[in-house]
Amino acid sequence: MTVTERRPGHDIPVAPGPRPARLRAGPLLAACAVLAGAALLAVLVGPVRLDPWAVLVELAGRLPGVDTSSGLSDQEAAILWQLRLPRVVLGGLVGAMLALAGAAYQGVFRNPLADPYLLGAAAGAGLGATLAIAYGPGTSGWPVDLLPLAAFAGAVAGVAAAYALGRSGPARTTTSLILSGVAVAAFLTAIQTYVQQRESETLREVYGWILGRLTTAGWREVVLIVPYALVSTAAILLHGRLIDVLAVGDDEASSLGVRAARVRLVVVAAATLATAAAVAVSGLIGFVGIIVPHTIRLLAGSSHRLLAPLSLVAGAAFLILADLAARTVIAPAELPIGVVTAIVGAPFFALVLRGARRVP
Amino acid sequence: MPVRRLLIPLALLLALVASGCGQDEPAPTAAAPAPASRIVSLSPTATEMLFAIGAGGQVVAVDSNSNYPEEAPRTDLSAYQPNIEAIAGYKPDLVVYSDDPGELAAGLGKLSIPALQQPAATRLDDTYAQLDQLGRATGHQAEAAQLTATMRAEIEKIAAAARPERPLTYYHELDKNLYSATSKTFIGQLYAQLGMKNIADAADKEASGYPQLSAEYVIKADPDLIFLADTKCCGQSARTVAARDGWDQLTAVRSGDVVALDDDVASRWGPRVVDFLKTVAAKVQTLEPVGS
Numbered sequence: 001m002t003v004t005e006r007r008p009g010h011d012i013p014v015a016p017g018p019r020p021a022r023l024r025a026g027p028l029l030a031a032c033a034v035l036a037g038a039a040l041l042a043v044l045v046g047p048v049r050l051d052p053w054a055v056l057v058e059l060a061g062r063l064p065g066v067d068t069s070s071g072l073s074d075q076e077a078a079i080l081w082q083l084r085l086p087r088v089v090l091g092g093l094v095g096a097m098l099a100l101a102g103a104a105y106q107g108v109f110r111n112p113l114a115d116p117y118l119l120g121a122a123a124g125a126g127l128g129a130t131l132a133i134a135y136g137p138g139t140s141g142w143p144v145d146l147l148p149l150a151a152f153a154g155a156v157a158g159v160a161a162a163y164a165l166g167r168s169g170p171a172r173t174t175t176s177l178i179l180s181g182v183a184v185a186a187f188l189t190a191i192q193t194y195v196q197q198r199e200s201e202t203l204r205e206v207y208g209w210i211l212g213r214l215t216t217a218g219w220r221e222v223v224l225i226v227p228y229a230l231v232s233t234a235a236i237l238l239h240g241r242l243i244d245v246l247a248v249g250d251d252e253a254s255s256l257g258v259r260a261a262r263v264r265l266v267v268v269a270a271a272t273l274a275t276a277a278a279v280a281v282s283g284l285i286g287f288v289g290i291i292v293p294h295t296i297r298l299l300a301g302s303s304h305r306l307l308a309p310l311s312l313v314a315g316a317a318f319l320i321l322a323d324l325a326a327r328t329v330i331a332p333a334e335l336p337i338g339v340v341t342a343i344v345g346a347p348f349f350a351l352v353l354r355g356a357r358r359v360p
Numbered sequence: 361m362p363v364r365r366l367l368i369p370l371a372l373l374l375a376l377v378a379s380g381c382g383q384d385e386p387a388p389t390a391a392a393p394a395p396a397s398r399i400v401s402l403s404p405t406a407t408e409m410l411f412a413i414g415a416g417g418q419v420v421a422v423d424s425n426s427n428y429p430e431e432a433p434r435t436d437l438s439a440y441q442p443n444i445e446a447i448a449g450y451k452p453d454l455v456v457y458s459d460d461p462g463e464l465a466a467g468l469g470k471l472s473i474p475a476l477q478q479p480a481a482t483r484l485d486d487t488y489a490q491l492d493q494l495g496r497a498t499g500h501q502a503e504a505a506q507l508t509a510t511m512r513a514e515i516e517k518i519a520a521a522a523r524p525e526r527p528l529t530y531y532h533e534l535d536k537n538l539y540s541a542t543s544k545t546f547i548g549q550l551y552a553q554l555g556m557k558n559i560a561d562a563a564d565k566e567a568s569g570y571p572q573l574s575a576e577y578v579i580k581a582d583p584d585l586i587f588l589a590d591t592k593c594c595g596q597s598a599r600t601v602a603a604r605d606g607w608d609q610l611t612a613v614r615s616g617d618v619v620a621l622d623d624d625v626a627s628r629w630g631p632r633v634v635d636f637l638k639t640v641a642a643k644v645q646t647l648e649p650v651g652s
Contacts, residue, residue: 084576216536333565
């Protein structure tokens with residue numbers, strides 16, 4: 001990864017500067033339509049064949065005032081309501097959070113390679129999960145699982161440590177922040193590897209978590225992630241215009257009356273919360289935070305007022321489709337979702353890059 | 361005076377050397393190498409085998425995962441990242457290992473330490489062959505032969521007794537993410553001995569032997585029996601399985617046919633496979649009236 005700090009005034013921003021962007025409804029509506037289509041497809045198709053019409057009737061039956069009988073057996077209804085639907089919803093939420101966090105990070109760091117895991121969120125979550133698996137008490141009787149909480153705390157602590165370290169030195173630049181993220185990540189990963197070596201019985205579960213956990217997702221995970229998703233989304237969407245201003249450089253932003261450091265702190269905090277919540281319930285899913293925002297940037301421009309909400313919706317649709325592939329391509333077996341996002345995402349991104357003929 | 365003072369230690373030294381030579385007298389011949397007397401085992405299965413054939417007294421160190429039997433001299437030696445210097449520190453005359461993650465065999469070779477690789481068995485015959493091999497290496501050939509004969513007889517007896525009329529279907533869980541093992545694997549062949557049908561077989565298109573199943577599929581397949589080989593690693597139990605979303609629909613969950621296995625017994629290919637088969641057969645027998 002090349003990280004080059006650009007002096008204010010000589011800035012080549014990621015975004016071609018803030019343009020007078022109004023929130024256009026067209027692209028957003030189109031993205032929402034894609035998301036709705038993806039979600040519907042994902043609910044209708046799965047490793048177990050359910051009659052699509054019966055599924056639609058069953059779904060409609062839950063609407064108030066509609067009373068229908070779908071003809072699905074108890075077992076099929078359980079598959080639909082307790083396995084397939086929560087997985088689609090959770091996939092959408094995780095994809096939305098990762099893509100939104102990616103867009104936010106790339107904006108505030110003015111670095112196209114920034115992704116949600118940049119500042120040690122992944123390493124922190126990995127360490128938290130490993131510690132919970134290795135030393136956590138048996139939680140089989142508990143109402144909540146310790147693992148997602150530990151992963152969440154680890155991710156937040158990792159980024160907080162990177163932030164504290166990056167702000168402590170004499171050079172308070174975004175580069176020093178990114179580098180301290182690299183250092184913190186390396187340190188936390190080292191501890192995680194050490195713990196795994198000592199407690200080799202936990203290896204299996206740790207790797208299972210790292211490979212992604214949408215497989216066993218349920219409504220519990222959805223409930224866990226929703227509050228953080230709402231707060232982070234609101235914070236980032238409200239800061240869209242300010243992120244745009246940061247693109248001209250910190251000094252010029254402050255001459256425009258924007259306190260760059262403060263905006264960066266708020267946005268990074270919100271993006272971290274979103275990432276941590278996603279990682280806590282789904283493990284580490286790569287690529288989403290990079291591919292989706294860049295694709296949106298190429299298709300719809302780079303103002304964060306539009307980029308952020310579009311990334312949110314497109315990220316949800318992308319991960320729902322990726323998960324659909326993960327659970328159907330070799331059904332009834334599963335592919336790790338991280339493999340799908342990389343295999344599908346990278347070439348797709350290359351195509352968009354070629355077609356657009358302009359480098360983000 | 362000084363000469364006499366020197367003579368005493370010299371005599372002692374000579375006596376030591378002589379006695380040392382005396383012990384070595386039945387010199388190892390090419391045909392029958394001396395039985396190993398300082399064994400380091402880096403494979404939990406090999407550790408179990410060594411103790412089962414009565415060679416436990418010759419084992420000086422076992423790796424950190426060799427937790428059975430209790431009296432095995434467990435150390436911090438890692439089988440995943442073996443430290444050749446640490447292994448050599450035990451002055452072994454035989455190192456038994458299962459996987460070579462890199463330079464293990466080469467490193468031991470440089471130090472002229474004899475090494476024996478016993479990879480994961482793919483069939484029961486591999487288990488018998490490895491027991492026989494260890495018997496020959498440790499001078500416990502007769503015990504090894506007797507053990508394999510007993511194992512064969514017991515397994516035959518269990519298989520003959522517990523063949524249900526209608527093949528019971530089962531799901532063998534390796535971890536919480538629904539990784540399973542098919543009938544092609546070592547453990548799957550043991551279930552097959554009891555005439556059972558594996559729901560993971562249909563899911564193994566890449567023929568890896570260890571597919572990750574989707575929850576939807578497990579619910580749809582509705583196996584008669586669920587075996588958990590993730591009780592120690594991942595804290596799973598009949599209760600945690602029943603608490604999973606949608607799993608309350610499963611017949612096995614409703615009728616209490618979720619069996620918690622010992623992860624170690626279910627993942628090793630040593631003499632305790634007989635115990636594993638007994639556990640499974642006992643459970644199968646409780647279900648037999650349903651099938652007939």
